[in-house]
């Protein structure tokens with residue numbers, strides 16, 4: 624189980640799903656089902672245009688974040704949204720470097736690092752998404768790929784700044800495929816990440832939260848979150864109904880009792 628001093632985080636990435644009616648339904652379900660003060664953190668990441676509705680209707684205990692942000696402060700960058708705008712709206716967090724953006728929008732490690740820095744500049748907690756493709760795993764490149772993605776951020780802003788964010792390990796081959804990494808496979812990579820971070824700073828390595836993402840659901844969340852270096856999940860498909868999302872939150876709740 625994740626170390627006592629690291630609170631579990633269950634984060635629902637809604638991707639490009641939902642509607643205003645969906646937001647209202649989800650928020651009222653979460654208000655009814657979540658404890659007033661859960662011992663774990665819960666966050667949701669709607670599309671930009673639904674952020675305001677979430678922020679105005681969510682239970683106080685639920686954090687809200689965007690799925691992306693601009694690497695720039697402001698200016699002639701049509702279609703982008705700045706960290707300052709997200710902060711102004713009331714966002715708490717933001718995803719950076721999700722594999723869907725790395726692949727479909729060609730986001731490079733250095734752009735992702737700039738976005739991570741930009742989030743921190745405006746007091747948003749960035750969740751840095753990292754993970755290898757199936758080909759890279761088969762080619763035994765998992766550790767190299769994942770470390771390169773993280774180390775680019777460290778080289779850009781340093782360990783102390785990295786530690787103000789969260790890392791999400793999401794093997795690309797497990798995203799939306801129904802093929803979850805086994806708890807042992809997830810733990811192996813999470814442990815690798817933590818041990819690499821410890822070479823730079825042991826305290827930060829022990830403090831930073833590392834989430835798992837990739838076909839996580841109510842039936843496997845307990846086993847995954849029980850792993851010593853897994854501190855919760857970044858959930859896609861199973862965050863799209865209150866029933867599925869709450870099933871995962873309930874596993875986090877069980878594991879957080881006694882903390």
Ligand SMILES: O=C[C@H](O)COP(=O)(O)O
Nearest residue numbers: 636798799837838859860
């Ligand atoms: O951001 C979430 C991940 O991409 C996981 O998505 P999934 O739970 O649908 O596999």
